[in-house]
Amino acid sequence: MPLSEAQQAEIETARAARFETRRATVPALEEMLFTALPVLDHGFVRVIDYMGDDAAVVQAARVSYGRGTRKVSEDKALIKYLMRHRHSTPFEMCEIKYHVKLPIFVARQWIRHRTANVNEISARYSILDKEFYLPRPEDLAAQSSVNRQGRGDILEAEQASMVLDLLRDDAERTYRNYAWMLNEEDAEDHDADRPGLARELARMNLTLNTYTQWYWKTDLHNLLHFLSLRADAHAQYEIRVYAEAMLESVKAWVPGCYEAFCDYRLGAVSLSAGMLSVVKRLLAGEAVTQETSGLGKREWTELMLSLDRPGA
Amino acid sequence: MPLSEAQQAEIETARAARFETRRATVPALEEMLFTALPVLDHGFVRVIDYMGDDAAVVQAARVSYGRGTRKVSEDKALIKYLMRHRHSTPFEMCEIKYHVKLPIFVARQWIRHRTANVNEISARYSILDKEFYLPRPEDLAAQSSVNRQGRGDILEAEQASMVLDLLRDDAERTYRNYAWMLNEEDAEDHDADRPGLARELARMNLTLNTYTQWYWKTDLHNLLHFLSLRADAHAQYEIRVYAEAMLESVKAWVPGCYEAFCDYRLGAVSLSAGMLSVVKRLLAGEAVTQETSGLGKREWTELMLSLDRPGA
Amino acid sequence: MPLSEAQQAEIETARAARFETRRATVPALEEMLFTALPVLDHGFVRVIDYMGDDAAVVQAARVSYGRGTRKVSEDKALIKYLMRHRHSTPFEMCEIKYHVKLPIFVARQWIRHRTANVNEISARYSILDKEFYLPRPEDLAAQSSVNRQGRGDILEAEQASMVLDLLRDDAERTYRNYAWMLNEEDAEDHDADRPGLARELARMNLTLNTYTQWYWKTDLHNLLHFLSLRADAHAQYEIRVYAEAMLESVKAWVPGCYEAFCDYRLGAVSLSAGMLSVVKRLLAGEAVTQETSGLGKREWTELMLSLDRPGA
Amino acid sequence: MPLSEAQQAEIETARAARFETRRATVPALEEMLFTALPVLDHGFVRVIDYMGDDAAVVQAARVSYGRGTRKVSEDKALIKYLMRHRHSTPFEMCEIKYHVKLPIFVARQWIRHRTANVNEISARYSILDKEFYLPRPEDLAAQSSVNRQGRGDILEAEQASMVLDLLRDDAERTYRNYAWMLNEEDAEDHDADRPGLARELARMNLTLNTYTQWYWKTDLHNLLHFLSLRADAHAQYEIRVYAEAMLESVKAWVPGCYEAFCDYRLGAVSLSAGMLSVVKRLLAGEAVTQETSGLGKREWTELMLSLDRPGA
Structure with a gap:
């Protein structure tokens, strides 16, 4: 909560x-x-x-x-x-x-x-506080194969479970050590003989x-x-x-x-000058393809997606 | 109003x-x-x-x-x-x-x-709107002789009056011509045969x-x-x-x-390193002058003003 | 120059x-x-x-x-x-x-x-400096009748000439009075008996x-x-x-x-969700009009202009 | 390096x-x-x-x-x-x-x-990259007892060593698990049967x-x-x-x-109105104390430090 x-x-x-x-x-x-x-x-x-x-x-x-x-x-x-x-x-x-x-x-x-x-x-x-984000299994996805900066398929249950175990264990361990280094007076394992590490230093042990x-x-x-x-x-x-x-x-x-x-x-959607010219040709009845469009592959795909023509 | x-x-x-x-x-x-x-x-x-x-x-x-x-x-x-x-x-x-x-x-x-x-x-x-700022006579001052970016003595009554007449006349004339060029339909002197100048142009005739x-x-x-x-x-x-x-x-x-x-x-007030050093010497009982202070004339004057020692 | x-x-x-x-x-x-x-x-x-x-x-x-x-x-x-x-x-x-x-x-x-x-x-x-902008006659235009914030037709020669005379006269007069109030020592009409108005005040008499x-x-x-x-x-x-x-x-x-x-x-060009939907319908061969488009008049006109269909 | x-x-x-x-x-x-x-x-x-x-x-x-x-x-x-x-x-x-x-x-x-x-x-x-900051032993300090946001005494050698071991171990383990979850193709322990977790997710396991x-x-x-x-x-x-x-x-x-x-x-240094007034009184030869200064304790201490009178 x-x-x-x-x-x-x-x-x-x-x-x-x-x-x-x-x-x-x-x-x-x-x-x-x-x-x-x-x-x-x-x-x-x-x-x-x-x-x-x-x-x-x-x-x-x-x-x-x-x-x-x-x-x-x-x-x-x-x-x-x-x-x-x-x-x-x-x-x-x-x-x-x-x-x-x-x-x-x-x-x-x-x-x-x-x-x-x-x-x-x-x-x-x-x-x-001791609170860290652990994704739901359905939010754990593999690296996308087409987008270097995105997610692809959802992990299978067993793999997701292994990943979550790692995330949880590491977050708990690093937090436990964070608390140990701080050695706060009201902590359970407080040890009066040991100084507490400065907070500004101890925090570096926490996970993102x-x-x-x-x-x-x-x-x-x-x-x-x-x-x-x-x-x-x-x-x-x-x-x-x-x-x-x-x-x-x-x-x-x-x-x-x-x-x-x-x-x-x-x-x-924002249409570049090149995209706009393709739309005009399409409206004029011309059968435009990526090759004849003057657009790069990526830009062509983006335009077709915008126009609900993913297969074009 | x-x-x-x-x-x-x-x-x-x-x-x-x-x-x-x-x-x-x-x-x-x-x-x-x-x-x-x-x-x-x-x-x-x-x-x-x-x-x-x-x-x-x-x-x-x-x-x-x-x-x-x-x-x-x-x-x-x-x-x-x-x-x-x-x-x-x-x-x-x-x-x-x-x-x-x-x-x-x-x-x-x-x-x-x-x-x-x-x-x-x-x-x-x-x-x-036809509204422009005209200073009160007591706010009309001569250029400062010590500060290139400030005011000095207040103008004498006669001179102030001449200045105000100029300011008023120029503001009224330029506004009148602004309105004439606009030739708005609801203006008193509207002339249906004459186009009105674009507002974005007419405005350049107004005073600051x-x-x-x-x-x-x-x-x-x-x-x-x-x-x-x-x-x-x-x-x-x-x-x-x-x-x-x-x-x-x-x-x-x-x-x-x-x-x-x-x-x-x-x-x-903010004291520079040099000013602070002067204050410490003064507190230690030393008789510091501008010459022995290590400060420029201007900075020395500013410091003495801050310390309520304008004559020093 | x-x-x-x-x-x-x-x-x-x-x-x-x-x-x-x-x-x-x-x-x-x-x-x-x-x-x-x-x-x-x-x-x-x-x-x-x-x-x-x-x-x-x-x-x-x-x-x-x-x-x-x-x-x-x-x-x-x-x-x-x-x-x-x-x-x-x-x-x-x-x-x-x-x-x-x-x-x-x-x-x-x-x-x-x-x-x-x-x-x-x-x-x-x-x-x-005594320099002010005077438009070329071909840049003097009437207020637009369709766009409250723009220009329409170019002024006729005679009217343009009257406007330019006004702009020039007013700028020259206000500048002359600006200089008079400043009463700079190296000015031709400098009068040693008269104080010069502070620059920060005199400037208010200049035109835009x-x-x-x-x-x-x-x-x-x-x-x-x-x-x-x-x-x-x-x-x-x-x-x-x-x-x-x-x-x-x-x-x-x-x-x-x-x-x-x-x-x-x-x-x-940026197409709104509504504009994009019209483009898709047009591409599907539908004969869309402003009335059936779901767009306001202004937005419809803008879209048609973007698509080189000004008459649509 | x-x-x-x-x-x-x-x-x-x-x-x-x-x-x-x-x-x-x-x-x-x-x-x-x-x-x-x-x-x-x-x-x-x-x-x-x-x-x-x-x-x-x-x-x-x-x-x-x-x-x-x-x-x-x-x-x-x-x-x-x-x-x-x-x-x-x-x-x-x-x-x-x-x-x-x-x-x-x-x-x-x-x-x-x-x-x-x-x-x-x-x-x-x-x-x-697998690179994380580990302080030098002489930079490991205890939490300050006077400043809630600062460092106090340097840790003793043995304690510093324990802290550094914890920091190193946790950083290495979390990085190892980060790499394991990524399952990059060129990694030593790459496992072709296992998908790699999206980078945007795996990074959350790294320490600060x-x-x-x-x-x-x-x-x-x-x-x-x-x-x-x-x-x-x-x-x-x-x-x-x-x-x-x-x-x-x-x-x-x-x-x-x-x-x-x-x-x-x-x-x-910046002197507040109150601090400035104390400096003037000191310069006038008055023996000012914190009690008679009108300043809070903290502000008084800061002023005395600025004037090189830490004991005052």
């Missing part, structure tokens, strides 16, 4: 409170506030705070004095126009803050998105599937960019599940932006 | 509304919300939205699950510690959004602070004291950095008054951070 | 020097180095320095120890792959620095691109077509993003000509990246 | 080449170019490329056309002035690129500096002292900010040694900026 009873109680206390505000408020997101959406075996995503809503995007695009009196349909059309034409600054006017618990190797991918504010628990200062935590805050534009990359089918499964949980919060928070995002980003 | 009656009414409507939220709320800032704090002759600063409070800084520094149960004094001490040691990331967890009306030459200084989100009214799309507007959103860390530079005595008066109005909102919003900021930033 | 004789001489001196280096060097860009590419009536773009080349992108993508021994064709294919899949970080490994002279209203658009380093001439500190200058430095990824927006047909003409001059320098500097950029950015 | 023979040969080849350039060149840095400065047991820092020099900072501050003809002493004074008054943008005009090999737990601290360009070797794509590599590029301003934090006595030893190696490259590259940096950053 990702949360202790004390933590769960703290969350419930926070959820029980109500305040009065003049700020824009989104009931559907308020409903999710503070709750931990479980991800992987011990991780979670929690929405901690937010600022703005669909109308804030519109208000910024119009640099208006109040919330405006236009029809909802006009606002939705404006949001779609902004998204389609990549006018990104109005989407930067909404902000959201998450509390995330995630394995370190996922955190290392995630942190590459630089336009965000982050406060991570410090293993120089604190002792990390150890869980860490952070507060992560970003604006809606940068969040959507993050999600377009990490909720994508090419993203590693272990970060994609976080992106999917966050997409749920976006849907609750800014439904107009979410809809435009699905249409113009998640479901969109 | 910076606001029309319609704008004022829009603001009053926004202020009248109340919503229920689970989010951290700051009554003192709620009280200021949406209201235009007047700045210069036609400008203003309005707080439009905010996220977080003093406790959010503490919560991020501790990466905690709830709002915590520590004493207020402990939280204040932690904020001071973070500010003193330039642990800046917890301050990035609070966010604020302003609506600002300001002369273009001020906007050009302001925009150099890159770590912010901005939506400015577009003069390609909209027609700018014309007012523009933007939504400007940033996090508390970057806001404090902005304020430390722009509320400083060396900042140009016309941007300093905006910084001072914003400081009031910071004081209402995050009083603990504000206090630490005053102590460790606004009121602090 | 954008350059004085003294400036031209300084540039020639810089161009005459030769140094020995171990760094990657691009002869075609060296040939352009320091030379002013003229833009508009008084502006220019000059490449001042650069770092990296096509091979540096490849080297970073492979995190390799040297420059590698792969074939040029493999490197080109890798660059295309990176561009197509928006792996942007390897393109950040090349850096370029420009010196640009440009009208203030263009500078105001340009500065919105935040991921760059900028040093602009300070009108608090220096006196701006006054030229300014800056050093602008950015990495290749952010430069290409800038160029994709500003070399686009929807960009305002006065910034587009700067983007086009810079594109020439990119072509000389990193020909492999330039080619990929033309194919996958400049010449590419 | 951090480098294989093949890598060393690639570096020598790169170092042997010479090109002609018009760009500013710094012989002392050219001399270091591509060479690996060893750090820790298997790590290194290599300067790969650079752009600009001391004169580029001056040129940007003056927005000048050429390299200028001022005296070197004037340029040095200007650089000091810029550094003292935190005019940071001219320092952004120089850029440097490093190739760094470093333990993952160090990389995790380092990456928090967001204003840089990074390309890290991908463990989704490549197999990491495993070495990774990246290309890291930043501008001089952000580099100096990084170094002021990471070359500081409070930084963890394992990142400080990287900062110290990079400081050497800064000294060779921009000696004027380096000198100003040592005086105004590394050797400087």
Whole structure:
């Protein structure tokens, strides 16, 4: 379980409170506030705070004095126009803050998105909990034979079991030795005659599937960019599940932006000049093949997949 | 006046509304919300939205699950510690959004602070209002003779009056010609036989004291950095008054951070290695002069000013 | 002319020097180095320095120890792959620095691109030259009737002439008064009895077509993003000509990246989920109209334009 | 050894080449170019490329056309002035690129500096080498009893030896199992009947002292900010040694900026308003104690340390 009873109680206390505000408020997101959406075996995503809503995007695009009196349909059309034409600054006017618990190797991918504010628990200062990610057997896959950076077939049961045993044993042993080196006063095997190794050193013995935590805050534009990359089918499964949980919060928070995002980003394809020229020839009735297309093999395959012609 | 009656009414409507939220709320800032704090002759600063409070800084520094149960004094001490040691990331967890009306030459200084989100009214799309900044006579000063980038003595009344006449005349003439070139359909002197010049071109005839507007959103860390530079005595008066109005909102919003900021930033001085060595020699009872100090003249003067020894 | 004789001489001196280096060097860009590419009536773009080349992108993508021994064709294919899949970080490994002279209203658009380093001439500190942008008659266009943010038909000769007279007169008058208020000691009409107004104040009287200058430095990824927006047909003409001059320098500097950029950015189109579905139906032989397409009018028109079916 | 023979040969080849350039060149840095400065047991820092020099900072501050003809002493004074008054943008005009090999737990601290360009070797794509950091016995210290985030006394020989055995054994075992799960075709114990686990999964079994590599590029301003934090006595030893190696490259590259940096950053102290008031009272001959100072205990101690009065 990702949360202790004390933590769960703290969350419930926070959820029980109500305040009065003049700020824009989104009931559907308020409903999710503070709750931990479980991800992987011990991780979670929690929405901690937010600022703005669909109308804030519109208000910024119009640099208006109040919330405006236009029809909802006009606002939705404006949001779609902004998204389609990549006018990104109005989407930067909404902000959201998450509390995330995630394995370190996922955190290392995630942190590459630089336009965000982050406060991570410090293993120089604190002792990390004994929690590490162990995949479900159905998530253990062989190296892909076609994509040097992806997964292929799922491992057979016996092999999966061997892999999980290794992962579990190594994580437990390295954590046990981590604790032994720390020699904390309240540890079971504390030995008063032995100094404890500095935390900033002992942590180097932990494996990359150890869980860490952070507060992560970003604006809606940068969040959507993050999600377009990490909720994508090419993203590693272990970060994609976080992106999917966050997409749920976006849907609750800014439904107009979410809809435009699905249409113009998640479901969109970019056609290069060469690809576009092939589409025009196809529309003109020409029988184009990869050889006559002017495209490389890889680009041809990608185009055919986009057009639902995988066999072409 | 910076606001029309319609704008004022829009603001009053926004202020009248109340919503229920689970989010951290700051009554003192709620009280200021949406209201235009007047700045210069036609400008203003309005707080439009905010996220977080003093406790959010503490919560991020501790990466905690709830709002915590520590004493207020402990939280204040932690904020001071973070500010003193330039642990800046917890301050990035609070966010604020302003609506600002300001002369273009001020906007050009302001925009150099890159770590912010901005939506400015577009003069390609909209027609700018006929409003331009004219200094009060007491703000018209001669070029400083000691600082190539500052002001010296205030102009005498007659000279100030001549300057103001020039500024006013030029601004009015260029605006009149701007409107003439636009040839808007609802203009008094609209001439149906004449095309209107594209807005994106006509705007080039406006002077730099014309007012523009933007939504400007940033996090508390970057806001404090902005304020430390722009509320400083060396900042140009016309941007300093905006910084001072914003400081009031910071004081209402995050009083603990504000206090630490005053102590460790606004009121602090940085001593170079050379300056520090002089201070130590003075404390040891040595009679140090500029010549024996090892400091350049300028640096010596700055040090003596910091130590309230201007004559030394 | 954008350059004085003294400036031209300084540039020639810089161009005459030769140094020995171990760094990657691009002869075609060296040939352009320091030379002013003229833009508009008084502006220019000059490449001042650069770092990296096509091979540096490849080297970073492979995190390799040297420059590698792969074939040029493999490197080109890798660059295309990176561009197509928006792996942007390897393109950040090349850096370029420009010196640009440009009208203030263009500078105001340009500065919105935040991921760059900028040093602009300070009108608090220096006196701006008497140079302002006056469009050529063929660049004076009426406000577009279909696009609220664009140009329509070119003005007729007589009207263009009236507009130019206004622009010239206003710029000259406001500059004359700027100089009068400054009352510089070496000015022809200097009056020793009169104080000079502080530069930081006098500048507010200048019009937005006054030229300014800056050093602008950015990495290749952010430069290409800038160029994709500003070399686009929807960009305002006065910034587009700067983007086009810079594109020439990119072509000389990193020909492999330039080619990929033309194919996958400049010449590419993004199809939304809805647009893609229409393309599939068209390819299946269905006669789709705007009404049956599920697309809005605007989106339909954009799709038909992309497919070279403007009448559809 | 951090480098294989093949890598060393690639570096020598790169170092042997010479090109002609018009760009500013710094012989002392050219001399270091591509060479690996060893750090820790298997790590290194290599300067790969650079752009600009001391004169580029001056040129940007003056927005000048050429390299200028001022005296070197004037340029040095200007650089000091810029550094003292935190005019940071001219320092952004120089850029440097490093190739760094470093333990993952160090990389995790380092990456928090967001204003840089990074390309890290991908463990989704490549197999990491069997190299992990093992501290020297004299670098193994106990947790500090006064600083929750630092080291205290060095471990005694026997204890250090036990710790090192644990670290080595765990790193070797987890790496062995990593390789076993990968089941690479060219591995000694390759088993054709067994699929290899996807690299993106297997990597989670590695410990945080495993070495990774990246290309890291930043501008001089952000580099100096990084170094002021990471070359500081409070930084963890394992990142400080990287900062110290990079400081050497800064000294060779921009000696004027380096000198100003040592005086105004590394050797400087910031006095809060409260601390400053204590210094003034001391200078006036008053006998101030912590109790009468108005400072907290911690702040008092910090001040006394700065003034070389540790016992006060």
